[in-house]
Amino acid sequence: MADAVLIYAASSHDSNLLYKTRFQAGDPIVYIEAGGKNLLVLNDLELGRGKAEARVDEIVSMSAVEKELKDAGQAKPTLADIVARVLELRGADRVTVPASFPLEMADMLRGKGVSLTYRREPFYPERTVKTEEELKHIREAVKFTEEAYARAHKAFVETEIRGNELWYQGSPLTAERVKRIIDGYLYENDLLATHTIVAGGEQGTDPHCRGFGPLHPNETIVIDVFPKSLKTGYVADMTRTWVKGKATAEAKRIDAAVKAACETAFRTIRAGVESTDVHKAVQKTLEDAGFKTETRDGKPVGFFHGTGHGIGLDVHESPPMGKRGALLKEGMVVTVEPGLYYPGVGAVRIEDDVVVTKDGCVNLCSYHKNLEIP
């Protein structure tokens, strides 16, 4: 008997399944790899679409297997019976599943004598290296994200400073309105942005604050957008930091240091380099510019997150590029997102997406990084 891979999930929520099948399914479906081939087990309603769209070697009809089991005397075959039978027909009795595999199916299969073990992420390490087709999808997501930034930027340009308030089209400009401009434009173009960050002033100094309420002039506003294409499943992940009006001298120094840190990463990233070394170089650039990372009043300040992470079908995927790292390979796509956070002063984070090449990297993002918006 031989080994197999089994996934039982909805590809709308399971990137590994979508990666291997390119088949969009909102309800759980059965995917099996065995004997060097892969297959989907689909019900009658999905059979036709599966045959037309899924990039697998074979589509197995669930009802055909069910009928076979009934003919053999099983009154009411369960889905686990059907899965076990397909595995048996492929000569597989040792099965590897994702760590998130649903317990009910696991217990039922084990009850039938199937040996089931889970494998942690990255379940498919090859997902880290992108094909030309995948790069095309990521580039497309980046393009729309940059256009969304341009829409938001235009709104800031048209915004009026009234004392400590920002007014746009007759009412105060809020984080929520900026998110609506960005997310709305993306949705019109079939990308779904969830949890977009528009964090002004003190809010921005907590990288986990999504931002809310009125925005103010002359303070840093961190805008982090990471939409997923509803068509392809691929994401972009970008951050820009803006000041409407005049940035303080300190904010300008922070901004310059973060931009220098970006350049350090762009210079350091290359196939064959350990990503954690990129992170160390970025940390050094920020320290050398005089920006300390430490704890003040019980809160972390400075640069206290990773330099980046892989993107693809997920916003966060391998390789990591921080304290934990991995060997960078040609064709990986990673974010470069250094940031500095100082309560009382402000926060700047700038994030681009780059493809790792043999000699360095190619930046997929070309949208400007100007801090101030007059």
Added chain:
Amino acid sequence: MADAVLIYAASSHDSNLLYKTRFQAGDPIVYIEAGGKNLLVLNDLELGRGKAEARVDEIVSMSAVEKELKDAGQAKPTLADIVARVLELRGADRVTVPASFPLEMADMLRGKGVSLTYRREPFYPERTVKTEEELKHIREAVKFTEEAYARAHKAFVETEIRGNELWYQGSPLTAERVKRIIDGYLYENDLLATHTIVAGGEQGTDPHCRGFGPLHPNETIVIDVFPKSLKTGYVADMTRTWVKGKATAEAKRIDAAVKAACETAFRTIRAGVESTDVHKAVQKTLEDAGFKTETRDGKPVGFFHGTGHGIGLDVHESPPMGKRGALLKEGMVVTVEPGLYYPGVGAVRIEDDVVVTKDGCVNLCSYHKNLEIP
């Protein structure tokens, strides 16, 4: 020792967890019920938001438990160690989890001696009966859905019939454009509609076809919309069928029969009634009107799906109202969605959402059901 309930999931994708905590989390969190109380185990980043927003008896600091385990000599406590410790402190060693519980966590807990069994849906049967607050959320989702229909209807009214084509604002009216009008309006109002159906002509006769391409005059167009509020998590689920131009005599007969079937359901639904009896009454109304349900050319025709299903945090939840049924209770919210599908003739499905009351039901939907759009 005693029993406990354990959920480990992201509430953004797990309605049971959202139901019990009302805490929106995009990453997996740990939820435990033991000794008549419930709690969330949260990391430091989520602690503050959890204390402010989650409707649970207690928030447990993950890092505090981790520290305790480290102080007791465990070098690198895993999340499973932390969960096992919290269960131990609550005196619970028999744990019930959802059928979808992730295998890795299950195997690790079992390895530590925790007895773990899964329970199938409905995991919380009490979810079927809605509170006033839940009804308010569903009513709100219905309101925006009806407004979205009104937007689409206006577009059809402004559409011009040119031979066998429909022209709207200078170009052919397609299923995709109608979906964009509906989904876009809903998104602007913080509701996410996925897989909206706009299925014209023959497409509509397959209830699983989402619809695509140019729409045509004088044929039935089935429009099924089931958005989820991004704020509250609650859904609406409505269907209308329209004909731009003149409906055929046969389409009008089908439409009249489906409307009569809706009325049958509204008259039959009441607390204490078996929902499968509602379905049988609806089937009888359609049969009595002369519409047979049978197989023609290998395809099902007539009325071959259920009369409805519960809605709430999920688009499909208990109780079912078809071949499978359940006892209807006061406060349940179910769809009423009879339909007739005849290839070569057309399809009509009409769907409202109703609340079950002691004496009958209250229709949450008031949007008109006119078939023809001149």
